Amino acid sequence: MDLTQLEMFNAVALTGSITQAAAKVHRVPSNLTTRIRQLEADLGVSLFIRENQRLRLSPAGHNFLRYSQQILALVDEARMVVAGEEPQGLFSLGALESTAAVRIPALLAGYNQRYPKIQFALTTGPSGAMLDGVLEGKLNAAFIDGPLMHPGLEGIPAYQEEMMIVAPHGHSVVSRASEVNGYNIYAFAPTVLTDGISKAGFMPMARPPVRFTKWSHIMECWRA
Numbered sequence: 001m002d003l004t005q006l007e008m009f010n011a012v013a014l015t016g017s018i019t020q021a022a023a024k025v026h027r028v029p030s031n032l033t034t035r036i037r038q039l040e041a042d043l044g045v046s047l048f049i050r051e052n053q054r055l056r057l058s059p060a061g062h063n064f065l066r067y068s069q070q071i072l073a074l075v076d077e078a079r080m081v082v083a084g085e086e087p088q089g090l091f092s093l094g095a096l097e098s099t100a101a102v103r104i105p106a107l108l109a110g111y112n113q114r115y116p117k118i119q120f121a122l123t124t125g126p127s128g129a130m131l132d133g134v135l136e137g138k139l140n141a142a143f144i145d146g147p148l149m150h151p152g153l154e155g156i157p158a159y160q161e162e163m164m165i166v167a168p169h170g171h172s173v174v175s176r177a178s179e180v181n182g183y184n185i186y187a188f189a190p191t192v193l194t195d196g197i198s199k200a201g202f203m204p205m206a207r208p209p210v211r212f213t214k215w216s217h218i219m220e221c222w223r224a
Contacts, residue, residue: 003075005039006068008032009047013065016054088117094130094142095122103159104143 011021012032022029040047047061057065081089095104100122108120123130123139133139134153148155165174174180 001039001042003072005035006072008035009039009068010065010072012036012048012055013057013061016056018055086117087115090119090121091141092121092123092133092139094133094139094144095124096127096130096143096145097124099143099159100124 008021008025008027011024012018015021015024018029018032018036022032025032036047043060043064045060045064046058047064048055049058093108108122112118112120123133127142127144130139130142130144131148131150131153134142135150143158144155145161146155146157167174172179
């Protein structure tokens with residue numbers, strides 16, 4: 001079974017005539033007859049009921065027509081996507097939950113107005129999961145907390161975020177890790193950014209009895 005056979009089948013189904021269908025697809029009638037019979041042999045069913053010089057769809061032919069039309073429509077859409085100048089199709093985007101909630105809604109709305117044929121599929125989660133999604137081909141791109149240091153990926157800065165330590169009212173300014181010894185600390189789960197902070201030497205300076213509770217996104221930290 002190939003696309004040419006599907007196009008021939010649709011032409012015969014539409015016209016009910018081998019001669020008219022052959023003219024429609026620019027083939028000789030004998031070739032059309034041969035290809036239709038090959039298609040029927042491949043499927044193991046008769047697609048047409050032959051009545052003198054006319055052909056009408058059999059019950060199996062009616063069922064197959066719907067699927068063949070869907071296949072040809074998808075092929076046409078795929079051709080338009082790869083050949084057209086205007087971007088279109090499905091774009092799978094990953095983002096941190098806080099980024100998805102605050103940073104990108106207006107960006108995606110503006111992009112959708114400019115390129116209405118793009119459909120976004122948004123996935124949220126921690127940076128590690130987003131990077132895995134890109135590497136596995138499940139995501140086309142992702143917003144993560146950087147910097148990106150994976151040799152197989154390319155990243156560009158999108159936003160600058162200011163990291164803050166939130167302490168109770170009246171607490172002295174926290175400038176060193178040793179100043180939080182003895183406190184419960186609520187922090188994000190391990191990400192590209194927190195790994196970098198740890199490697200920079202902040203967290204190792206905090207000694208027990210400091211207790212770290214790690215959350216996936218900022219709202220969990222806020223509720224805590």
